[in-house]
Every structure is written in C-alpha cells, then in structure tokens.
Amino acid sequence: MDSDKSSSFSKGKSGPGETGRVLDFPFSLSEIAATADEDQAQGYAPLPFGHLPEDGPAPFDIYLKIKLKSSPEPRFVLCCPQGQVFPQEWRQKLQQVKISNLYFPVAEVNAVLGHLERRLKEDMESPRRSVLEKAIVSYEVLEVWTRNFFASPQDRADVELNLSLKCIDGLLHLIGQEKVHLGFIFEIRRHDRDRYTHSLNVCLLGLAFVSHLHWDADKARAFGLGALLHDIGLTQVPAEVLKKKGALTADERESVEKHPARGYRILKNFGSISNDALTLVLQHHENGDGSGYPQKMQLADIHPWARILRIVDSFEAMTEDRPWRLARPPRETLQAMCDDWHQSQIYDPVYLKAFIKFLGTL
Structure with missing residues (x-):
C-alpha cells in the first residue's frame, strides 16, 4: 500500500x-x-x-x-x-x-462492516433520525457492503449477505412509512459513474416500485437482493471495456453480453438468494421482442421479475451519466422508453404502464 x-x-x-x-x-x-x-x-x-x-x-x-x-x-x-x-x-x-x-x-x-452494522441498528432505532436520514444511512451502509462484495464475489460466504438484507429490510420499512415522492428517492441515491452506485440505485428504485405494486415484504426483499446483485457478472468484464467511450468491438460486446450468465454462476450457490432472484440476474437484459441477451427470449418466456428489472434498469441507466453520454431527464427517459416499446415491444407493456403511473405518484 x-x-x-x-x-x-x-x-x-x-x-x-x-x-x-x-x-x-x-x-x-x-x-x-x-x-x-x-x-x-x-x-x-x-x-x-x-x-x-x-x-x-x-x-x-x-x-x-x-x-x-x-x-x-x-x-x-x-x-x-x-x-x-x-x-x-x-x-x-x-x-x-x-x-x-x-x-x-x-x-x-x-472491522468496518461490524462498526457499520452497529451504527445501522442505532440509527434505525433512534427517534432523533428522520425517515430520510435513516434511508440515507441504510443506502450508505449498503454502498460500503456492495463495494466489498463485488470486489471478489467468488470468495464470499452466504452469511455475508446478512448485512445487505438488513439494509434492504430497513429501506422497505422506510419506504412503507413514508409516502414516497421523487425528491425522497433522489435525495437518497448517488450519481457516481460506477457499477456500485448503479446497482444501489436500481435496488432502491426497484424496492419503491414493487412496494407500489403491493408486494409482500418477503417477496420484495428477495427481489431487492436480486436487483442489488444483478450486475455482479460485470466484475468479470475488463474495466477498460466498461469505461470505453467509443463503439465496442465484437469481442468486447460478447464479453459484456456474457455478464448475466456469469452473474448467475457466481450467485447460484448462495442459499439466501432465491431462485426467482437468480432468474432475474440471468434474464435482466432479455427483451420482449427476442433481441436481448444472453438467451434471446420472447416476452412470454421471461420471468416477471426480470421484466420489471429490465424497465427499472433501463430508466436508471438512461438517467445516469455514462462515459459516452450525459444523463437524460426523467421525463425524456420515459418518453424514450415508450418510443422503444412502440417500435419493438422491448418492455412488458403492463409493467411499463404501471411504472409510468408509479413515477407519476412520486
């Protein structure tokens, strides 16, 4: 060092x-x-x-x-x-x-994670902390956990998922307590250009959306963990490929398109990750018209959780800065997603309409 x-x-x-x-x-x-x-x-x-x-x-x-x-x-x-x-x-x-x-x-x-777990418990139980402050604490603790877990996921044990699940439970509870609005979500989320904050933002927005859909806590929790880890296969893609501003070569694109299957293989032996969440990881880049990857599935064959994540992931990706382009405003992003659906039926229309309605309530 x-x-x-x-x-x-x-x-x-x-x-x-x-x-x-x-x-x-x-x-x-x-x-x-x-x-x-x-x-x-x-x-x-x-x-x-x-x-x-x-x-x-x-x-x-x-x-x-x-x-x-x-x-x-x-x-x-x-x-x-x-x-x-x-x-x-x-x-x-x-x-x-x-x-x-x-x-x-x-x-x-x-030692750091032990300290953060103690702090998380204290802050979540403190009457002096507002709902927003508690949500930010949960998000930030989850950020430290995610960076550590993604650093070498093959070496992790199932017990190491416990802290992430406590943070997800905390966020779900707070989302349920608070009438969630756009300012609440955007106050919590970060805008750094890396896969960690993208995964966190997808998890946060996904939890808010499935809460809007009135999912029960156990189902929402399992979905949240899958959403948090959906891009873990990108840890096996060279950093220079992920940061590249120009067009990818055929080999580079092939490497990127393998990341859902790689993520599935990394996570499949973790007992705390449900089969539904594993399928979400594997299918989150499938498109309803069969143009997605890695399996080029049609909409009817894509797991409902993966259909939801395809929408949330697209929205988050478009509203974040990337090395090759600047972020789009939320309204422009939704219009682009609707245009994509009208042209090629990439997204599940039922969930897309529900997502637009959900954002309209924020």
Whole structure:
C-alpha cells in the first residue's frame, strides 16, 4: 500500500512526530482527491464521512486520499490510526471543504462492516433520525457492503449477505412509512459513474416500485437482493471495456453480453438468494421482442421479475451519466422508453404502464 503515516501532505514534510496527525496541518481543497476509479485495486475503499466513529477510539485505520500537483497518482495518508479518537475539530475542518468520503484499508473490512452494522441498528432505532436520514444511512451502509462484495464475489460466504438484507429490510420499512415522492428517492441515491452506485440505485428504485405494486415484504426483499446483485457478472468484464467511450468491438460486446450468465454462476450457490432472484440476474437484459441477451427470449418466456428489472434498469441507466453520454431527464427517459416499446415491444407493456403511473405518484 502507498501510505505515509507521518506526512504533512500540504508541504510534503514529516509531521511533528505523532502518527496520523496530518489533519492538524493546514491544507487546500485542491490537494484532496474526491474520488478515484481504482481505490479498491489500490487496497482502499471509501467510507462515507457520516459513518466515522463518533465516540471512542476508531476500530480501524482511517485514511485521507490526496492528490498533489507533484504526483500523477493519488496517495492515501493515514489521518486516524486504529485506537485513536477522531477529534471534532477534524470533522469540522473536513466538513468545511465538503469532503464526502474518507478511506479504510480493504484488509480491515470486517472491522468496518461490524462498526457499520452497529451504527445501522442505532440509527434505525433512534427517534432523533428522520425517515430520510435513516434511508440515507441504510443506502450508505449498503454502498460500503456492495463495494466489498463485488470486489471478489467468488470468495464470499452466504452469511455475508446478512448485512445487505438488513439494509434492504430497513429501506422497505422506510419506504412503507413514508409516502414516497421523487425528491425522497433522489435525495437518497448517488450519481457516481460506477457499477456500485448503479446497482444501489436500481435496488432502491426497484424496492419503491414493487412496494407500489403491493408486494409482500418477503417477496420484495428477495427481489431487492436480486436487483442489488444483478450486475455482479460485470466484475468479470475488463474495466477498460466498461469505461470505453467509443463503439465496442465484437469481442468486447460478447464479453459484456456474457455478464448475466456469469452473474448467475457466481450467485447460484448462495442459499439466501432465491431462485426467482437468480432468474432475474440471468434474464435482466432479455427483451420482449427476442433481441436481448444472453438467451434471446420472447416476452412470454421471461420471468416477471426480470421484466420489471429490465424497465427499472433501463430508466436508471438512461438517467445516469455514462462515459459516452450525459444523463437524460426523467421525463425524456420515459418518453424514450415508450418510443422503444412502440417500435419493438422491448418492455412488458403492463409493467411499463404501471411504472409510468408509479413515477407519476412520486
């Protein structure tokens, strides 16, 4: 790992001798890197600022990502070692420059997830937290979990799905409590250009939609887990292919079109994932006119859950920025989806009409 436990990064000199005191020094916002595509590959993962330990010593090392003009690559600098309290003045300092994430070593992910699970329980039970605040907490905890799970899904055990299911249960409960409106959904979801936030947004909007359809909690929960993991097969597609701005080659397109089947194979041995959810993962790119992949199925043969996810996934994809195009507004996206249906019957018409009605209630 490229870390420096005693640097004053603003001047490139050593600190006063106490490990992890870099935040005692003045710094410029231009020195702090907000995001990077390959944090996980570098051995670090983001932790939303609001989930820093509030009381007592930190149960894991906390890093700040910096980008100096003298270096082409970001560096991760230890700002709060495990066992040290994160002072209030540091929080205020970072809030002033609108830092949204700090970082932890992926090797310490179990300690981080344990901390987040405890925080999730406390926040969900707190009468001081609003419905929106609780939903944001659930979403952010789920984001950390998803990044970790997607990093090496073949090495995961079924028990590791427990925290994701607690977050999904929490979101379902909150969606049921609140008369869901568009502002509520858009306040929660993030807009980063990566597969993690896309999966989270599809899960969130999918949960809201099936709640609108009056699904029972167990069925909605199973659907939500499938929606969260629907693109896990993309972990086996080269990153440069996913980020490519130009047209894909035939081989690159073939690699992308294999991701539903790859996702199914990754997840099929997890006992907590229902057969319906597995089928959703396998069929979520099938089109009603037989033009989809990987099996080129006709609408009557496509599982109802996959038909729903095809709609939610398309809406989310079109309303997000992509490397090759900017996001479309929601109204324009719905019009494009309706045009696609009239031209080629890609979507299930019953669910598409229900989805349009659902968005009209938001």
